[in-house]
Amino acid sequence: MSTDTAPRVLMCPPTHFAVDYEINPWMAGQLGSADASRATRQWQELHALVSDVATVELIDPMSGLPDMVFTANAGLIYRGRAVPSHFRHAERAGEEPHFTRWFAERDFDVTSLDIEFEGAGDALFDRAASRLWFGHGHRSDARAATALQAWLGDEVDVVPLRLVDPRFYHLDTCLCPLAGGQLMYFPAAFDAQANAAIEARVPAELRIAVGEADAMAFACNAVNLGETVIVNRASDTLEKQLARHGYRLRATPLDEFLKAGGSAKCLTLRLDEPGLRTAA
Ligand code: ARG
Numbered sequence: 061m062s063t064d065t066a067p068r069v070l071m072c073p074p075t076h077f078a079v080d081y082e083i084n085p086w087m088a089g090q091l092g093s094a095d096a097s098r099a100t101r102q103w104q105e106l107h108a109l110v111s112d113v114a115t116v117e118l119i120d121p122m123s124g125l126p127d128m129v130f131t132a133n134a135g136l137i138y139r140g141r142a143v144p145s146h147f148r149h150a151e152r153a154g155e156e157p158h159f160t161r162w163f164a165e166r167d168f169d170v171t172s173l174d175i176e177f178e179g180a181g182d183a184l185f186d187r188a189a190s191r192l193w194f195g196h197g198h199r200s201d202a203r204a205a206t207a208l209q210a211w212l213g214d215e216v217d218v219v220p221l222r223l224v225d226p227r228f229y230h231l232d233t234c235l236c237p238l239a240g241g242q243l244m245y246f247p248a249a250f251d252a253q254a255n256a257a258i259e260a261r262v263p264a265e266l267r268i269a270v271g272e273a274d275a276m277a278f279a280c281n282a283v284n285l286g287e288t289v290i291v292n293r294a295s296d297t298l299e300k301q302l303a304r305h306g307y308r309l310r311a312t313p314l315d316e317f318l319k320a321g322g323s324a325k326c327l328t329l330r331l332d333e334p335g336l337r338t339a340a
Pocket of ligand 1: 083084127130132133152180181182230232233320321322323325326
């Protein structure tokens, strides 16, 4: 899809993708195990599905930066402004200048934070309210909430959520705000206070709590554009539940990327945030 009103999404070809180090539990025991040609095919399938509903832009991959393919961690975008990520792990720090330059060259107004913050991996806009869900506890520093609130201004409410399960180390691995205002998430990845914060803001009928098997298949790591929900895999139960809310599931295998702890949503970055609030 390529029209002026189509959503814009950034992806990075997996030319240099590999599991070369271990910075999350999914990578443990996977060093050197990614199959490059299989990863390329899986990425191309995802690219094709996203291209059906969005305009995809690409950033050049860089050798020596195997995780650069996970563009969700490029930064956080809001109305033509960008906060590039400032990674917790040295292994990913080399990505920062490339993403920062890409944003600047495309006229995003760039503000850098000197606090650990992993971009749209940990910061997700709600689609029904003017709200940013912010995950911390593993990668992003809790104190980034204050900096983000100042950057966004009063019109957006930043809601910090503490992540407690190391397998779900980024917010986008366990929570996905959907176009119609629903929240698909894995409650056990959050502490009690975070669960209470979610329940206080999202009515029960809009909360789609997924079970552990779906969470482990990265079902919450979904690319949602309008009524389309693109994931690695989801159970029939979850697919039916999403269908009842008006969403069409598109599953595409991304297991090569799961070896690095990422899946569909991690491989994309929405560039036209805050996305249109189209009811599903
Ligand atoms: N190996 C990468 C890391 O640990 C995976 C990043 C996945 N990205 C995401 N938005 N969850 O940083």
